[in-house]
Amino acid sequence: MAPPIAGTARGGKLGRTRTVIALSGAVLVLGLGATALLGRFSYAPMPDEAELANPGRSPLTTAFDILGRRVSAAEADRLRGTEEGRRTLSPANGTVAIDAAVIARGREAFYRETFGDEVFLTDVMGMLDGGLTPFEVVRAVAALKGAPTTNLRVRMARDVTIGERTYRKGEEVPTGLDVPKGGAFIIGIKSFYDRGHLRMGITCALCHAAVDPESGKVVEGAPNADLNAGLLMALAKNSSAYFMHASVPEADGGTPVQGARPALPDAAAVEAATKVQVASWPPGGFDSSADRVTNPTSIPSSFSAYGEPYSWSGRERLGPFGGLSSLNNNVHAANSDTTQLAAAAPWLFGMDPETYLGIVLRGAPEGPLRYDPSGGTRPSEVLRAADPTPASPGLNSYAVLPTYPATNYMTDNGLFASVPGEPANYANNAMSAFQNLLRPPVARADADAVRAGKAVFERAGCGGCHSGPALTNHRVIPEAEIGTEPTRARAGAKMQARLSPPAMFATDTPFPLPAAPAIVPLPVADESQLLLAWGQGGTEGGYKVPNLVGLAWSAPYLHDSGVAVGRDAEKDLGVPGTVDRGVTPDPANSLRALVDRTLRGRVVAANEASPKARTARVTGRGHAFYVDAEGGFTGADQGALVAYLLSIDRLAEDVPTP
Numbered sequence: 001m002a003p004p005i006a007g008t009a010r011g012g013k014l015g016r017t018r019t020v021i022a023l024s025g026a027v028l029v030l031g032l033g034a035t036a037l038l039g040r041f042s043y044a045p046m047p048d049e050a051e052l053a054n055p056g057r058s059p060l061t062t063a064f065d066i067l068g069r070r071v072s073a074a075e076a077d078r079l080r081g082t083e084e085g086r087r088t089l090s091p092a093n094g095t096v097a098i099d100a101a102v103i104a105r106g107r108e109a110f111y112r113e114t115f116g117d118e119v120f121l122t123d124v125m126g127m128l129d130g131g132l133t134p135f136e137v138v139r140a141v142a143a144l145k146g147a148p149t150t151n152l153r154v155r156m157a158r159d160v161t162i163g164e165r166t167y168r169k170g171e172e173v174p175t176g177l178d179v180p181k182g183g184a185f186i187i188g189i190k191s192f193y194d195r196g197h198l199r200m201g202i203t204c205a206l207c208h209a210a211v212d213p214e215s216g217k218v219v220e221g222a223p224n225a226d227l228n229a230g231l232l233m234a235l236a237k238n239s240s241a242y243f244m245h246a247s248v249p250e251a252d253g254g255t256p257v258q259g260a261r262p263a264l265p266d267a268a269a270v271e272a273a274t275k276v277q278v279a280s281w282p283p284g285g286f287d288s289s290a291d292r293v294t295n296p297t298s299i300p301s302s303f304s305a306y307g308e309p310y311s312w313s314g315r316e317r318l319g320p321f322g323g324l325s326s327l328n329n330n331v332h333a334a335n336s337d338t339t340q341l342a343a344a345a346p347w348l349f350g351m352d353p354e355t356y357l358g359i360v361l362r363g364a365p366e367g368p369l370r371y372d373p374s375g376g377t378r379p380s381e382v383l384r385a386a387d388p389t390p391a392s393p394g395l396n397s398y399a400v401l402p403t404y405p406a407t408n409y410m411t412d413n414g415l416f417a418s419v420p421g422e423p424a425n426y427a428n429n430a431m432s433a434f435q436n437l438l439r440p441p442v443a444r445a446d447a448d449a450v451r452a453g454k455a456v457f458e459r460a461g462c463g464g465c466h467s468g469p470a471l472t473n474h475r476v477i478p479e480a481e482i483g484t485e486p487t488r489a490r491a492g493a494k495m496q497a498r499l500s501p502p503a504m505f506a507t508d509t510p511f512p513l514p515a516a517p518a519i520v521p522l523p524v525a526d527e528s529q530l531l532l533a534w535g536q537g538g539t540e541g542g543y544k545v546p547n548l549v550g551l552a553w554s555a556p557y558l559h560d561s562g563v564a565v566g567r568d569a570e571k572d573l574g575v576p577g578t579v580d581r582g583v584t585p586d587p588a589n590s591l592r593a594l595v596d597r598t599l600r601g602r603v604v605a606a607n608e609a610s611p612k613a614r615t616a617r618v619t620g621r622g623h624a625f626y627v628d629a630e631g632g633f634t635g636a637d638q639g640a641l642v643a644y645l646l647s648i649d650r651l652a653e654d655v656p657t658p
Contacts, residue, residue: 044190044203046111051180053217057437058305058651060103064089065096065433067522068308068322091423091508094520096320098433106434109427110220111205114190115417116396117336118201119369119388124339124395126237127200129365131160131167132175134198141179141186148181148216151226151582162234163276173235174582176227176283178209181216188224202336204328204431207286208302210553212441213584221302221438222553223284226579230281230296230616238363239274240267241338244349244356245287246277247294247615251351251359262354264362264373271363280615283579285561288335289491292349295617297488298561300546301554305436306469306651307547312559314476314544315492315533318502318522319410321432326410328428328435332396332417339383340394340415343405347497354379391512399424399511401519403500409530410502410522412495418511425505440550445647453644456637460627469651470547476533478542484622485560489541492534543622552646555585557594562607562620565589569599574606574620575613591642593620595627 049055064071066088071079079085089095096102121127128134132154140154153172160167167173178187188206192199207229210222233239243251250269277294281287285296288311297312304310308322316323316330333340338360341348345356357379361371368386371379384390392398393405397418404414416425457463467473479489506518524530528537535541543559551557556564556578564585566572569592578585593599603620607613627633627641 039195041193042190043185044112045183045185045187046108047180047187047218051182051217053212053215053219054221054439054441056439056442058439060098060100060437062098062436065098065320065429067094067319092506092518092520094320094504094507094522096429096433096507102430102433103437105427106430106432109204109419109431110208110434111188111203112190113419113427114201114203115332115336115419115427116201116389117332118190118192118199119395120241120337120339121201122199122365123367123369123386124238124361124364125233125241126363126365127232128198129237131156131158131235132173132232133157134200137186141184144179146182148183148211148213149179150211150213151175151228152177152179152186156235160235160275161272162279163272167235173231174226174228174283175232176224176229177206178211178218178224180211180218187211187218204302204331207299208435219441219553221304221435222440222550223299223301225284225299225553225555226584227286227299228283229286230278231283234275234279237365238271239278240271240363241360242278243270243274243359244290244292244338244341245294246274247292248273248277251292261373261376262352262358262379264355264358267362270359277615280612282561282575282613282616282618284556285616285618288330289488290334290338290341290348291487291491291494293487293491293617294615295485295488295491296561297559298554298556301440301550302435303438303440303470303547303550304432305438305549307472307549308474309476309533309544311533312543313489313492313533313535313541314474314529315409317409317530317533318524319504320429320507321436323410324432324435325425325428328431329410329417329425330412333398333415334412337394337396340396340398340405340413342380342383343393344413344498348494357383399505399509399513399517401500401503401505403503406498406500407495408500408502409524409534410504414500416505420511422511423505423507424509424511424513424517425507426511429507439650440553441649443552443647443649445643449640449643450647452637453640453642453647456627456633456641457644460625460631460633460641462625465545466548470549471648471652472545472547474545476529476542476544478532479540482543482622483624484543484558485617485619486540487617488559489543490535491541493536493541495534496536548645548648549650551591551648552587555587555590557590558620558622560616560618560620562613562618563590563594563600563603564620565593565599565603569593574603574610575618576610577606580610580612587646588642591645592638594623595625595638595641597624597626597628597630600626 062070063073063076190201250273253265281296287296309317310323310327316327342353345351364370398415399418401414418424502522509517531537532542564578566583567586
């Protein structure tokens with residue numbers, strides 16, 4: 001959200017505190033100076049190795065990924081010896097070659113690639129025209145004087161009312177945005193200045209990198225567990241642009257298109273309702289499912305090796321890297337630009353596409369993407385006239401499958417976020433290769449306690465689900481069995497109305513696409529698990545068994561972030577007693593609540609007593625597998641188990657690295 005500044009092209013080593021203050025204070029002047037000379041300017045920080053809390057990575061031993069199958073360098077050499085083997089390694093087979101250059105591109109994309117989402121976030125949602133402004137963000141960063149923060153507090157530039165709560169001008173709000181020690185910029189925010197127009201885009205690092213509060217360094221791959229994404233969206237000018245990710249019945253009632261003017265629901269009612277719903281998301285949560293139900297899930301870590309399938313339900317399971325590229329893609333192809341959903345509005349929302357776009361665009365800031373219901377132009381014509389990517393639907397940069405907008409089990413809509421000049425979906429594949437090498441900082445643990453805790457883990461039967469390299473068996477558990485929020489598990493059900501065979505582009509397909517790009521069909525190994533993950537085929541949906549690497553960095557726990565306990569286990573209970581009060585969940589106490597039914601009951605009760613948590617459907621229920629006195633375990637057993645879980649900072653030692 002901060003504007004660009006001229007100067008170094010890297011985010012690291014910004015220097016001493018006086019340099020930080022000078023850079024932050026001069027940001028607007030320097031940005032405008034660069035613009036006067038260049039016309040356009042953009043910047044996103046990327047930390048140097050010295051600024052990382054976890055510079056160590058797993059060694060690169062995988063030479064190729066073939067739709068999730070890892071091929072070592074030795075096996076690749078053998079395959080190259082036969083014609084069939086060479087076909088196996090061909091991009092036409094969906095193969096991704098992995099080397100140091102790919103890893104480097106993946107890291108760069110992780111920190112700096114927006115795929116064009118700055119246009120939607122700025123020109124449609126109005127992130128810079130609501131309660132928070134670039135000037136106030138710069139002021140907040142400068143006020144740090146080089147100190148790090150995991151939760152940048154920014155003053156309101158104007159009053160904004162969300163339900164019964166009014167955020168007043170001058171009031172500081174917790175954003176959850178991270179600034180590292182000595183830094184002058186926010187991790188995961190890319191700023192653009194384009195001939196007089198300031199824009200803000202987001203990169204993967206916004207959600208999947210965090211600042212270590214002790215050292216002030218960046219932890220690559222850790223979830224930003226206090227990112228207040230919902231509140232930031234609620235404070236935007238046009239929160240209605242995200243109404244389809246929330247329970248907003250006020251958006252219903254539009255009639256079929258009449259000439260050039262769709263009859264739209266009341267703008268103020270839709271905006272007010274959307275603000276309340278998205279503001280209910282707990283910090284560290286995000287609602288990625290356009291099912292018109294408020295049901296956010298925890299931001300996952302990017303300690304992803306051997307963690308397939310991906311997402312809370314395990315629906316991201318096909319294609320390169322066992323679904324990790326699918327997960328990376330859908331962040332930008334489905335979540336950071338809601339204009340692309342217009343074509344699917346009839347079967348997803350029972351809504352005419354023009355009505356849908358009218359709701360999304362009419363509250364946009366003044367500019368070419370604002371739809372005027374009193375004018376004679378259709379919403380789709382407004383979008384088409386201002387679209388920076390006219391060759392594809394929506395505003396982001398997409399490679400489009402011929403089956404768009406039908407659901408494809410690798411891509412929600414047949415779109416692949418891509419960068420001109422490199423192969424389609426290449427940046428997402430490169431990010432997957434990079435993420436699979438990430439591991440959390442080395443845990444500080446008592447060896448005797450860890451050994452005792454591992455024995456408790458085995459005696460309690462935890463390994464029945466949490467087995468393998470990353471301590472997951474890669475399975476999806478039915479919602480009724482795991483006992484977690486049911487609506488979230490069914491989030492993908494409506495997508496079954498329009499399905500296309502799962503497919504992707506050959507991995508050497510240039511972008512922009514040629515006239516007849518090669519298409520790779522994707523095999524489905526276990527259809528029952530796939531349907532369960534999507535909540536389709538007559539199932540009620542399910543939840544994927546998560547991996548356990550990096551638990552020390554991913555509190556609070558469960559898919560809804562509902563199992564949260566602070567340092568004071570008597571009063572810091574649940575979402576309302578922790579993140580909603582600005583209290584950081586304590587990993588040890590939160591894990592204890594996960595395995596202790598008495599403490600869990602108090603956490604669930606605290607969540608149920610909170611109107612905000614009830615709105616977001618955050619309960620902390622589910623995963624009723626306890627290691628407590630009632631289950632025949634002592635307090636010492638429970639403490640040792642927690643110590644073991646917090647010690648898991650890498651893959652199992654007896655398993656090949658990714």
